[in-house]
Amino acid sequence: MLSIQTTQLNIPTGMIDLGIGQPSPSLLPLDILRQAADHRLSQADPSLLAYGAEPGDGYFRLALAEFLSRHYGAAVSADHLFVTAGASQGLDLVCTLYTQPGDTVFVEEPSYFLALRIFADHHLKVVGIPMDGDGLSIEALEAKLVEHRPVFLYTVPVFHNPSGLTLSAARRNRLVELSEQYDFLIVADEVYQLLTHNSAPPPPLISFDRLGTVLSLGSFSKILAPGLRLGWLQGRPALLDRFINSGLLDSGGGLNPFTSAIVRSVIESGWQEKHLNQLNRVYQQRAAALSSAARRLLPENVSFVEPYGGFFLWLQFPEAVDVERLLPDLRQRNLNVQPGVKFSSRNGLRNYARLCFAYYDIEDLEEGVARLAGALTP
Numbered sequence: 001m002l003s004i005q006t007t008q009l010n011i012p013t014g015m016i017d018l019g020i021g022q023p024s025p026s027l028l029p030l031d032i033l034r035q036a037a038d039h040r041l042s043q044a045d046p047s048l049l050a051y052g053a054e055p056g057d058g059y060f061r062l063a064l065a066e067f068l069s070r071h072y073g074a075a076v077s078a079d080h081l082f083v084t085a086g087a088s089q090g091l092d093l094v095c096t097l098y099t100q101p102g103d104t105v106f107v108e109e110p111s112y113f114l115a116l117r118i119f120a121d122h123h124l125k126v127v128g129i130p131m132d133g134d135g136l137s138i139e140a141l142e143a144k145l146v147e148h149r150p151v152f153l154y155t156v157p158v159f160h161n162p163s164g165l166t167l168s169a170a171r172r173n174r175l176v177e178l179s180e181q182y183d184f185l186i187v188a189d190e191v192y193q194l195l196t197h198n199s200a201p202p203p204p205l206i207s208f209d210r211l212g213t214v215l216s217l218g219s220f221s222k223i224l225a226p227g228l229r230l231g232w233l234q235g236r237p238a239l240l241d242r243f244i245n246s247g248l249l250d251s252g253g254g255l256n257p258f259t260s261a262i263v264r265s266v267i268e269s270g271w272q273e274k275h276l277n278q279l280n281r282v283y284q285q286r287a288a289a290l291s292s293a294a295r296r297l298l299p300e301n302v303s304f305v306e307p308y309g310g311f312f313l314w315l316q317f318p319e320a321v322d323v324e325r326l327l328p329d330l331r332q333r334n335l336n337v338q339p340g341v342k343f344s345s346r347n348g349l350r351n352y353a354r355l356c357f358a359y360y361d362i363e364d365l366e367e368g369v370a371r372l373a374g375a376l377t378p
């Protein structure tokens, strides 16, 4: 029988793939989208089928601004929002508009591996800055700024992918000061800002911006559904003008007018709020179960920081372990993880692995850790 693939994933039967970084199918809110689409399409207003306004649908941006203001605890103006087709597309557009091949960009070491792919598409030179328990090391950044002139620093300041770490408030202030002093842009990928369990992270990096050196990437992929391909850029209007007046927008109009009109109904009806609360309840339980299984079942020399938000647990193995070389054995045991080396800009981090708690339920997470423990103990 012809098998037609409909999603990015193609998981072999029986495999527990803890390398996957997305929500379980059971958490994708078909009912909410059905009701929101019914509501929006019964308004007798065909404007969502026309080329959209360049910054994005104005009513959607107002609804999003109100939603973010409530969650960020600081006023977000609709004029500071530009609608994208997701954080990845926003980042790609930043590269298109701000960089030339050969330019230098700074990333964290480790960094979100698929952002590294986007930088490779744009032929950028990537320099990694180490992290510690409080996120990006400011000291290491200052040292690198003496050697290089980056166009921008790409950072995941909250519930970092893959490490789960969060940049402290003090470092956020200092980072913004440095961006002003050395004249580089901070591209803050804040897609996990709202995915928090029991205590709130510091305010988003964009709220530390003073002179327009920060651009924030947001996305509905993590709080509603990745298939929507809907996200936003937040920044000063002077920064957003470059996007609004780009050739892409001039030709195609604003991004995603149809989807954003429907998601406007999701927000205005309060469904987004309810869904986010549900996700955070589920993810909190899964993160706790994964951490507890890792503590119980893995050897003592495997360490990690228990995550309180985001999607990921970042395991550190003894130096001698190369997770990439362990993969064939793990796959024999019907298990997969993301090896640390994928997140390195310099072929390092070989003794790390990223495990995701967003895709599988508790039973599978525990079974996955048991399989990993089996591969580690002779």
Ligand SMILES: Cc1ncc(COP(=O)(O)O)c(C=O)c1O
Residues within 6 Å of the ligand: 021, 085, 086, 087, 088, 089, 112, 156, 161, 189, 191, 218, 219, 220, 221, 226, 230, 231
């Ligand atoms: C840090 C980070 N940025 C961006 C993305 C992708 O976001 P989007 O689906 O909005 O393109 C992900 C998804 O895994 C992510 O972890």
